[in-house]
Amino acid sequence: MITLQNVNVTFKHKTSELAAVKDVSLHIAKGEIFGIVGGSGAGKSTLVRTLNGLQKPTSGEVIIDGEDITKLKSSGIREVRKKIGMIFQHFNLISRKTVGKNIEFALKVQNYPKDKRDERVKALLALVGLEDKKDVYPASLSGGQKQRVGIARALAANPKILLCDEATSALDVHTTEEIVDILKDINRKLGITIVFITHQLEVAKELFHKVAVMSDGKIIEINEAYEIFANPKDAVTKNLVKSNVTIPSQIIKDTKGKILTLTYKGEKSIEPVIAYTNKKYNVVLNILHGKIEYIQYKPIGTLVVSIEGSEEQVSEALLYLKANVEEIEVLEDKEREAV
Amino acid sequence: MNTSELIEALWVASRETLQMVGIAIVFAIIAGLILGLILYITSTPLLYKNKIINVIAGFFVNVIRSIPFVILLVLLVPVTSMLVGTTIGPKAAAVPLTVASIAFLARLIEGAFAEVDKGVIEASLAMGAGVKDIICDVLLVEALPGIIRAITVTLISIIGFSAMAGTVGGGGIGDLAIRFGYYRYQTDVMFITVILLVVVVQLIQISGEKLANVLTKK
Ligand SMILES: Nc1ncnc2c1ncn2[C@@H]1O[C@H](COP(=O)(O)OP(=O)(O)OP(=O)(O)O)[C@@H](O)[C@H]1O
Numbered sequence: 001m002i003t004l005q006n007v008n009v010t011f012k013h014k015t016s017e018l019a020a021v022k023d024v025s026l027h028i029a030k031g032e033i034f035g036i037v038g039g040s041g042a043g044k045s046t047l048v049r050t051l052n053g054l055q056k057p058t059s060g061e062v063i064i065d066g067e068d069i070t071k072l073k074s075s076g077i078r079e080v081r082k083k084i085g086m087i088f089q090h091f092n093l094i095s096r097k098t099v100g101k102n103i104e105f106a107l108k109v110q111n112y113p114k115d116k117r118d119e120r121v122k123a124l125l126a127l128v129g130l131e132d133k134k135d136v137y138p139a140s141l142s143g144g145q146k147q148r149v150g151i152a153r154a155l156a157a158n159p160k161i162l163l164c165d166e167a168t169s170a171l172d173v174h175t176t177e178e179i180v181d182i183l184k185d186i187n188r189k190l191g192i193t194i195v196f197i198t199h200q201l202e203v204a205k206e207l208f209h210k211v212a213v214m215s216d217g218k219i220i221e222i223n224e225a226y227e228i229f230a231n232p233k234d235a236v237t238k239n240l241v242k243s244n245v246t247i248p249s250q251i252i253k254d255t256k257g258k259i260l261t262l263t264y265k266g267e268k269s270i271e272p273v274i275a276y277t278n279k280k281y282n283v284v285l286n287i288l289h290g291k292i293e294y295i296q297y298k299p300i301g302t303l304v305v306s307i308e309g310s311e312e313q314v315s316e317a318l319l320y321l322k323a324n325v326e327e328i329e330v331l332e333d334k335e336r337e338a339v
Numbered sequence: 340m341n342t343s344e345l346i347e348a349l350w351v352a353s354r355e356t357l358q359m360v361g362i363a364i365v366f367a368i369i370a371g372l373i374l375g376l377i378l379y380i381t382s383t384p385l386l387y388k389n390k391i392i393n394v395i396a397g398f399f400v401n402v403i404r405s406i407p408f409v410i411l412l413v414l415l416v417p418v419t420s421m422l423v424g425t426t427i428g429p430k431a432a433a434v435p436l437t438v439a440s441i442a443f444l445a446r447l448i449e450g451a452f453a454e455v456d457k458g459v460i461e462a463s464l465a466m467g468a469g470v471k472d473i474i475c476d477v478l479l480v481e482a483l484p485g486i487i488r489a490i491t492v493t494l495i496s497i498i499g500f501s502a503m504a505g506t507v508g509g510g511g512i513g514d515l516a517i518r519f520g521y522y523r524y525q526t527d528v529m530f531i532t533v534i535l536l537v538v539v540v541q542l543i544q545i546s547g548e549k550l551a552n553v554l555t556k557k
Pocket residue numbers: 011018020038039040041042043044045046047
């Protein structure tokens with residue numbers, strides 16, 4: 001559906017050049033929900049904007065549905081854009097048009113037959129559950145409702161692709177959940193390929209099939225969503241997806257022994273491993289915190305434990321644990337003093 | 340001058356002022372909108388950034404705006420006599436008024452367009468909208484309250500300028516005030532015209548502001 005081939009985007013300023021996207025190649029399959037995560041200024045928005053020609057790459061190919069859109073003239077690009085919907089963090093609705101007229105504008109742009117527009121507007125509003133808001137102005141809607149209008153507008157042209165730039169970042173947790181559900185639904189029912197930028201890890205875990213991690217203009221890691229969270233390879237990814245379990249500082253101070261954070265694939269139970277370690281190495285493992293998360297319906301477990309015992313026993317126990325969990329992180333003494 | 344003569348003179352003067360200002364504002368709105376659009380679109384990378392056109396249009400507007408109106412009045416005499424056939428009367432006075440207010444309004448309208456949320460323009464582009472769609476359905480729609488405010492301000496300043504234009508043969512309320520109130524020491528005439536102008540300007544300002552607020556849907 002979407003293939004990027006060595007895409008570069010460089011912004012030229014008077015005195016300097018800024019490479020916002022560096023040599024990005026990737027493939028997004030039809031019907032996939034593809035996530036892009038990364039720090040601020042990593043080049044996520046710039047990359048996504050190359051997909052509908054809002055940003056022309058300095059070099060490289062952007063192939064949408066078999067066609068390299070970087071070679072197209074502006075009229076050709078406009079045709080491509082009609083097949084790609086886009087939603088935004090700040091919704092970007094026309095404030096002086098009613099909800100219905102906002103959607104009608106999208107239909108007008110693609111020369112949808114005049115006499116059928118009204119019917120289509122109603123159908124689109126029904127799709128996002130806003131049948132009764134056709135004649136109100138965006139200002140009187142909540143953020144979540146505005147984004148629903150944004151989605152309805154983006155779907156007006158029956159697009160094959162939906163681009164979402166931080167589409168839930170301005171919404172509260174509950175509303176974010178609603179929008180995520182709508183997008184999942186659209187993806188499932190209509191088979192629309194979704195490209196979604198976010199810095200909300202909850203959204204990433206819930207929604208993405210595949211994830212690309214961007215840093216400083218480059219894609220540093222790209223994998224199935226579960227693998228990105230369960231098995232992050234790059235240091236940047238690790239840092240980004242690190243499950244931020246916070247243990248109250250008083251407890252950390254009062255705890256004897258090392259504090260370990262164990263990450264394990266949740267299908268296997270961790271209890272036998274803990275029990276065996278306690279017995280075999282004659283150490284005491286104390287559970288401080290534990291949780292299991294589901295990513296694409298597959299579980300990832302996180303367990304924070306303290307370990308007490310002689311130095312030798314502890315280091316042997318650590319070796320055993322290392323072999324039996326995905327990842328083990330030891331809270332260093334100086335970090336402990338810092339809390 | 341007795342009361343009925345005064346009323347008669349005021350009536351004639353008001354009609355002349357209305358004519359001058361009316362002609363000027365109609366042309367100013369048409370040309371100012373076009374010029375304002377050109378200024379905005381050619382300075383916006385999302386739409387049709389064009390430095391050359393922008394610089395030329397901007398220069399034209401700046402030149403007119405930097406010439407004091409009294410001097411513009413004199414400079415445009417040949418143009419006026421060519422266009423209207425005479426340099427006296429309200430129609431002739433409307434020519435320099437129009438020119439001055441086009442430049443004035445164009446800048447204000449450019450500002451009104453610049454206030455339009457760039458995100459909305461970008462969203463429209465992402466839908467595949469062309470510049471024409473964006474002008475008609477985004478810029479003119481979203482900037483309308485700003486445009487109304489710009490027209491209000493321009494209308495008020497045209498009324499002020501019309502008094503100056505009046506004194507060099509255009510007629511109108513300003514001319515009446517100077518002829519009777521200043522040259523003939525009939526301060527009552529001066530007084531009445533001033534009150535009339537204050538009331539009219541207030542009315543325009545208040546109704547312009549009201550209209551703009553009603554149209555704002557934020
Ligand atoms: N039109 C532009 N002109 C010049 N520089 C730009 C332009 N757009 C983006 N940049 C620069 O390119 C870099 C990447 O920007 P981009 O908006 O793609 O980052 P991002 O990953 O989306 O960040 P955020 O999470 O803050 O939205 C930034 O350093 C930004 O300043």
